[in-house]
Amino acid sequence: MKGDHRLCARGIRHGWGDRQVLSGVDLELRSGELVALLGRNGAGKSTLMRLMLGLDRLQHGTVELDGRPVGSMNARERAKLLAYVPQGHLAPFPYTVRSVVELGRLPATGLFGRLSAGDRDHATRAMETMAIAGLAERPYTELSGGERQMVLIARALAQGARLLLMDEPVSALDYGNQLRLLARLEALAADGIGVLFTTHHPDHARSVCSRASLLDHGAIIADGPPEAVITKQSLAALYDLDPAIPFWSQPGD
């Protein structure tokens, strides 16, 4: 299922009660892009992501997947293109890694369908891509945070999804696992998969991403190539920092 896919949010305004969280956001994700979404705590990153996934009802604006509104799409059809990768959470029951990844075949088989040999192959390939085939029979509950994150990405790949939305994928990982994960994401993007992830690490955006998007007070204040978007000035504005204190170092500074 190669091809060019596109998830496009336009004019998103959203609030909880009296509080306006998003006030007119445009954001796009295409196949092959690796996009970092930056913003301080409470800036509305998660809300935006939930709306783009079709998890919450839109109040104003549109979210379209290949030109079709995500909210009214058939959930199974949507899941074959668009996947959500949550943080590597703890599950209550000790499913094996293989069973967790095979859940990614639900959109293909349907709720009452059985897994075919082809579905199992699909899951195996997804685990191989994420270099976790060796963990296949281990209980998901016994893995480290980094391994769990890889399993959840593999599940998204098993879905056959071409666009992935990831919620702070590196937040629970140590330095080494962060770098390994970023390298994987880069490789996925090189394979034509589009990845949008929220992060609190501007340096990650600069080191691997094809685009960075800054969300501040409910609006995108900058969106473009990371080296253009992530500057000392934009970060100072985004995180409300005093430019006089040293907080950002890059070659040449």
Add this chain to the structure above:
Amino acid sequence: MRRSGTLSIAALPLLAVALLATVVAALCIGRFAIGPGELLALIWPGGRHAIASDRLAMLDTIVWQIRLPRIAAAVLVGASLSASGAAFQTVFRNPLVSPGLLGVGAGAGFGAALGMLLSLEWTLVQLLAFGMGLLAVGIAAGIARIFGGGSPIMLVLGGILTAGLFNALLSLAKYVADPYDQLPAIVYWLMGTLSLADPPQVERATVPILLGIGVLVLLGRALDALSMGDDEARTLGVPVGQVRAGVIAAATLISALTVSIAGMIGWIGLVVPHLARLLLGPGNTRLIPASAMIGAILLVAADGLARGISTVEIPIGIITELLGIPIFLAVLHRVRRGWGA
């Protein structure tokens, strides 16, 4: 925790064989002992003429009129409680949940007590227990829907509130009941017993219970996805609200039926899913039928104990509680690490 594939594949057929063996053993055991050969002769169409006619009549009465309905009731009740317990634990993402979580037991307990208080005939008492069980869960679900959009945590809260309400009503019913006649009947029924299960009622309950368990098994993969969290299940294309409602409806229906047959039988619905998970892993398409069979085996065995320990029958609810706690401790020792502790 690598499981050997063959054991895991053979587990369901093996459990079915074990269930059959348990049922046969239970048919033989009792104050009037029947040998397995004699039982076979009784069942086998060509074997019946080998038994003396006066003994044949007695065996027919004991096996078909007395023991089989009761054992069938034990199978149905054990299977229902365990299958719905497994489904509830998954749907609420909580391994400490039992089928009574949403107040079905409290509702049914009050319904039965009310029926006995009004001196209704037994069928109506059972119907009232069944209806009140459903009503209690309906109220819990209504509270969850009004205040929290039907989320699991609000369902639990709704269950606590309705259980509280119906327990208070039950206390009221006990308080006003005739202390020499009605009160002992209510208390005895609440302890859980299979001695009141009558054949027509068991027959009526069989098809709905098997259908209910079937629905839970069919929703097994959806339950697996649901155990990862609502958002993830939704993005995997699972209609979360409908699946949860379907599971709660099916589990509540069969739990309410069990309470109407046998009163309160505790611990089976909590413990058995853990045993099944140890044997077959957490995948619900296999976990639910395995739980149903293990629950049936345990309850038939517990009923054997209830009948056999002394000349006076002990309420089976007491047996399951006494056995459930050590089994649970043994299981706890094995599963602890999976609970995110």
